[in-house]
Amino acid sequence: MGGPSGASGTAAAPERRSGLNRVSQQRAEAEERQRIAEGRHSDPFAYLGGPHGPSRRVRIYHPEAAAVAFSEGTEVPRVAGTDFFEAPLPEALEAPYQVCWRDAGGAWHTAYDPYAFPPVLSEFDLHLYAEGRHWHAQRFLGAHCTTVDGVAGVVFSVWAPNAERVSVVGDFNRWDGRRHPMRLRLEAGVWELFIPGVEPGALYKFELRGAGGCGPLLKTDPCGRRYQHRPETAAVVEPPEAYPWGDDAWMERRRREGSAWQQAPWSIYEVHLGSWQRDVGGGFLDYRTLAHELVDYVQRTGFTHIELLPITEHPLDDSWGYQATGYFAPTSRFGEPDAFRYFVDYCHRHGIGVILDWVPAHFPRDAWALARFDGTPLYEHADPRQGEHRDWGTLIFNFGRNEVRSFLLSSALYWLEAYHLDGLRVDAVASMLYLNYSREDGDWVPNIHGGNENLEAIAFLREVNTVTHGEQPGTCIIAEESTSWPQVTRPTYLGGLGFTMKWNMGWMHDTLTYLGEDPVHRRYHHDQLTFGLLYAFTENFVLPFSHDEVVHGKGSLLDRMPGDDWQRLANLRLLYAYQFTYPGKKLLFMGCEIGQRSEWDADATVDWAALSDPRHAGVQRLVSDLNALYRGVPALHRYDFAEAGFAWVDCHDAEQSVLSYLRRGDAGEQALVVLNFTPVPRHGHRLGVPAPGRWTERMNTDSAYYGGSDLGNAGGVLAEPVPWSGYPYSVTLTLPPLAGLVLVGEGA
Incomplete structure (x- = not known):
């Protein structure tokens, strides 16, 4: 008995092992199915789809299917008690294969299996x-x-x-x-x-x-x-881009001219699309309508560029777009992506450049967007001392993470390439540069050298500027940077950050503070006008009167001017004359060009009704004429970034609050700018000039055409051979009250 019994036992052992293996495999497959059905499986291709193994098994999971079959008719049986279906792939089929499934209503559907x-x-x-x-x-x-x-x-x-x-x-x-x-x-x-x-x-x-x-x-x-x-x-899901661009001439000229923009006039009209104008029912206009309405207006008022507050997708209207959740998508508020392409295309075909505000500094906490994207701080820093903007309630990108840099760099380049934008204005650069930006001591983490510079953000900004300028020549990247950080607009190979231009926040604050003083006190603040020339050519500056200056209780620009209504309007006209003749490119927020009285309201529109008042229509005409003068007189724009384009005539006349200077171009082009910051007319005011001949009065902000008292110099004056303040010739002028004059010398 022992022999036969022993032989029988020896033969049965592999069968028991095989049975145990089958049971173990069935349990493993049941666990795989359960993990997929519960949404816990990290490698679905290891189980689903096929064909798997020598038996060419195909496994399909379909909770809505009453029955499943291969496209050639072979049934795929259900795994008992589950929503899984499994069968060998018929010899007649190869991956990718189609499967058919019957829904609860009896209808059949056919689709390819994604897991094949x-x-x-x-x-x-x-x-x-x-x-x-x-x-x-x-x-x-x-x-x-x-x-x-x-x-x-x-x-x-x-x-x-x-x-x-x-x-x-x-x-x-x-x-x-x-x-x-x-x-x-x-x-x-x-x-x-x-x-x-x-x-x-x-x-x-x-x-x-x-x-x-x-x-x-x-x-x-x-x-x-x-x-x-x-x-x-x-x-x-967007289809592949197939928009029929019509701006080839513009794009070719932009590529060909490269850095020639530095000698060109740039006058930027800053716009919030949601509140520039609305339809009769108070709803948003679409991109295509805005293209026609806005381009027509910008052409009439003489601006060269439109700068858009962020139209990157964002959930909250009140953020004005500065808390973005879609870094590659124009907001659907105004239409589909091709409609925005049409907007840019139409601007270009009518000679208007387009700049977009871009926000790589921070992003909102919305749970459905970037915040803790995979359950961990992925795009942001984990440490709140590095990863949170407490002032804004937002999160800070982790610029030291490779994938985050790829994400943001791709976003910047995408807007320039896919939408033909002419530039990006980078918001809140100062918050990126400093680890202790708006933080108390002890609430920030120093860099590896113990300093407060955000070395990773600095490297990222340099890379963005290097890549965008290299890939899209002729485009500009503008920094909104409010500190004295050096070399913001100098090339990266010289140690700079590589931006094209930088907002001159110091000049803007000094100017508005000075103009906010009662004229009788301005003599004591004269240095606020002259100090800016000590650093005016250290960077490529834009002179901004932006949306930030007409919100949050600051009032409109007109509101910030002192005096009675006549003086306030005169001060505003004088402010614009100063801006348009001072070295640097120009930026003006919508509504400022008509002297809007109310603070900007993103839920309303520009107060276009104000233009029924001749005084406000006069401000608008002044801005249009200043744009034309700035564009038409090379001395006013040729050397916006170079000392060769500027010279003081008299910067010391604090007692009378008069400022005078020359703007210079090539080949002897010269413009004399004289600004009287008091309401007192000044007759017989002598100023030195560098050349003889007639100096034609090309701008007088006191003209009745603009709403002024119409005091002036009868169209121009002749220079006399009387040396004055270091110049071989001089002119005698009548200075209107609270007004600016621009006189152009012969040959300008």
Whole structure:
């Protein structure tokens, strides 16, 4: 008995092991199915799709299917008690294959299985992105219509390295996070999935199980190129760009002329699209309507450029766009992306440049956007001493993280390339440069050298400027930087930050403080007018009277002027004469050009009704004529950034509060600027000039045409051979009260 019994036992052992293996495998597969059904599986391609193994098994998960079959008719049986279906792939089929499924109503549907497709994203893209050197991350991240193995669909991808599972959800899968879990490209922390049959216009988000199993988190696409109209927040699948641009001549000239913009007149009209003008019902105008209305107005008033407060997608109107959630998408408030392309195209075809405010300094805390994107501080710093702007209630980008740099650098370049923008104005640069910006002692983390400079942000800004200027020659990157940080607009190879221009905040504050003084006291503050020339040519400056100066209780520019109504309007006209003749490019916020009396209200519109008052119409005419003068007289713009374009005539006449200087161009072009900052007319006022002949009065802000008292110099004066204040000739002028004069010498 022992022999046969022993032989029988020896033969049975492998069978028991095989049975145990089958049970173990079944348990493992059941666990895999449960993890997928519960949205916990981090590697769905390891189980779903196929064909898997020698038996060419195909596994499909479809909670809505009553039955499933392959496209050639072979049934795919349900795994008992589950919403999974499994069968060998018929010999007649190869991946990618189609499957048919019957819904509860009995209707059949056919689609390709997403889990039958190979990875789509290139290792090169992932490598560059992970190293912080990808300049076009939006080309592979986000949602892109494409064809894989001859099948049309959309490839979705998102950076979420600490997530345990990421799914695509949308109107194509009933927003069910179990349906389309994504593949993790571990080397870059990027998740991807190609979904066949999804078309442009589909709504989508990403559903994440965050680090430590938190969530699920429902997040909009950081690289979305279009979003739903607020308050909805889903991204929209965009088709490949096919807009028929008509601005080739403009773009070619911009590339060809390169840095010639430095010698050109730049007069920028700053606009908040939501409150410049609205329709008869109080609703927003669309991009196409705004293009026609705004370009017509800007041409009539003589500005060369439009600068837009941020139109990057943002959820809150009250943020004016400065708390962005979509760094690659124009806001849907005013229309679709191609409508914004039309806006820029129309501006270019009518000779107007377009600049966009861009905000890489911080972003909002909205739970559906960038904040703690994968359950961890991903785009922001973890330490609140580095990662929070307490003043603004926002989060600070982690500029030391490679992927964040790739994201932001790609955003900057994208707006210049995809929308043909002529420049970006970078908001809140000072908050990026200083680790202790608006922080108490002990509430910030020093850099590795113990200083307060944000070395990572500095490196990022230099890279942005180097890349954008190299890739898009002729475009400008403008810094809103309010401190004395050196060399903001000097090349990076000389140690500068590399910006094209910088807002001259010091000049703006000094000027408005001085003009806010009663004229009788201005003699004691004369240095506020002259101090700026000590640093005027250390940077390439823009002279801004921006939206920031007409909100938050500051009142309008007109409100800030002292005196009675006549004096306030005269002061305002004088202010603009000073701005348009001072070295630097010009910027004026909408409404300021008509002397609007009320503070800017983003929920209303410019007070266009004020133009029925001849005095306000006069201010508007003055701004139009100053623009024409600035553009038409080379001496007023040729050397905006160079000492060769400026010389004092008399900067010491504090007692009479009179300021006079020369602006110079090439070939003897000269313009004499005289500014009387008191309401006292001054007759027989002698000033030195460098050349003989007639000096023609090209601008007098006291003209009755602008609403003034019409005191002046009968169109011009002759220089006499009487040396004065260091000049071989001189002129005798009548200085109108609270007024500016511009006289152009012969040959100018």
